[in-house]
Amino acid sequence: MGKKDQAQKERERVQTVLELLKKQAPLTVKQEKFCSTVCVERFLKAKGDNVKKAAKQLRNCLAWRDSIGTDNLIADEFSAELAEGVAYVAGHDDELRPVVIFRIKQDYQKFNSQKLFTRLLVFTLEVAIQTMAKNVEQFVLLFDANFFRSASAFMNMLLATLKIISDYYPGRLYKAFVIDPPSLFSYLWKGMKPFVELSALTTVVSSLDYEESLEFNDFTSYPRAASMRFNHSSVLSSAKPGSCSSSRFSFTVSHHFDSLKPWYLSLTDTSASKVGPTNPSQNGFGPSISPINGRSLSFASPVARGPRGNFDAGRKGFFPSTPMPQKTQKLDPSMIRHPRTPKPSFLQSPALFFRKDYQVTRGEKSRESFVPFLKFYRRPYDEMIYRSKMKPPLGGLISIISPQLKRRHMSISQRF
Incomplete structure (x- = not known):
């Protein structure tokens, strides 16, 4: 009975609004068609079921539509x-x-x-x-x-x-x-x-x-994203795409853009100038590309900066050993400060994003809603x-003539 009483009250409110409109001025045929039950209910809902306010707003709407000429x-x-x-x-x-x-x-x-x-x-x-x-x-x-x-x-x-x-x-x-x-x-x-x-x-x-966005990521439609792709036409025809060599090492670029490592070092040196012996069997060294000569000397270890001879000799005599000073002070174990667990920050941890009870921020809600x-x-x-999508009379002459053209075309086609 509760739903029926509520529906009855809503119908009474709608009738009251229509009666107030007709008391002020009679409605035309088009205005009565516009003031349907669903339309009046929207005005009532916007004004909190206030009959007088809804009738006033609806009357202003009818006058405005006449002035615009909808x-x-x-x-x-x-x-x-x-x-x-x-x-x-x-x-x-x-x-x-x-x-x-x-x-x-x-x-x-x-x-x-x-x-x-x-x-x-x-x-x-x-x-x-x-x-x-x-x-x-x-x-x-x-x-x-x-x-x-x-x-x-x-x-x-x-x-x-x-x-x-x-x-x-x-x-x-x-x-x-x-x-x-x-x-x-x-x-x-x-x-x-x-x-x-x-x-x-x-x-x-x-x-x-x-x-x-993966769902709408079309590189052909958006030049901003398409400009980040590799352009094959930018490679000169005289050059050999995919490989490069120098006096230190040579590397090759893979043609598979989805590969995890598009470049890799090769174990052969094709350049004319060599650094050290290039024969794998010479002096017991391995291939020409190694952890020693495959990187800059500024980042190499002290052993790598030494002569290419015996590594053991370089470790022993190339850098003279300096005696360390003797310990003169004994540390008290009670004075040692162990690292403490930091206090929780007011910033939320990234791990909270994976929790079910995590509250999504307003910016993320607006982004997901779009x-x-x-x-x-x-x-x-x-x-x-x-x-x-336009229907007469909003569609103009085209929407009025086009259905007639279609019917005429069908009648002519039926003759044959």
Whole structure:
């Protein structure tokens, strides 16, 4: 009975909100269609089930939609933005939520009015809502701030976007990610965060943290990673790739890049100038490359610096022995200080990362939360794919004519 009573109360609240709206002014057919039960429940949830506040916000939303002209938005108005991929729906995540990407340049607001930016934002959000499944009500926003040099300019754009979503699209935002903002943005965001309603759903991430991601590590798509690979064309044709020789030793570079040791020392010296005897049978020495002549003399042992003769003779007579001074003081065993175990540091040990009860930091949580949407951020933009997601009337003339062309093509093909 508890769930039934709660559902009954929710239906009563929805009816009360609709009655308050109709008392102020009659609703049009499109407004009644917009004010569905699910829509009114989202406004009630945003205002803590307060009927009067939810009705006031919903009335303001209806007036704002009429002023913007959401019913008259079509893709033909944003031909330049669609061609450049300024704002688009990249796809759907595992929960079928649409992922919206904004790649707005800083100069866009200089040459375009704030009203045009608002219309572009509303158009993109309306396309995302059209592509939602029946049981899906939220979307994900990715703000690519790579094209912004000014932190204040990007902050103004972000705050305006979050304000529109919180006031006129309550309960629609699942998560918002700010990717690669300007350097001073973090300080501005820290001061403005307590005053932003959707700040708890907004996360700032850096794309450099995902350069080493194994799942999306495609060297052909990212020149930054591709530049670290070995370029075969850089090797001159006259040179012999893979080997090098000197008067001391010769080494060979393996062509297998995945090998553990791509180089190794060879035991034969092919150079013209030799250091010492090179014949393995001469003077009882082994191969030409040895621990003695295979390294610099500055790091060699005193024996290696000696003449190449008898090692025993070098040990005995090359360096004269110096008598050590006699011990004149006896150490008291009680005065010897043994090393003590250091006190535990306030920094956590790396071993705690492998414990099950380890608390993940906030930065790691934000980084892990962005991983499912990384593929949408790195996926190249395709205008035709995005236009195919638009339904009339948002799709414009192309979305209206293309179904007719398909039906006509099918009717002609059926004749043969």
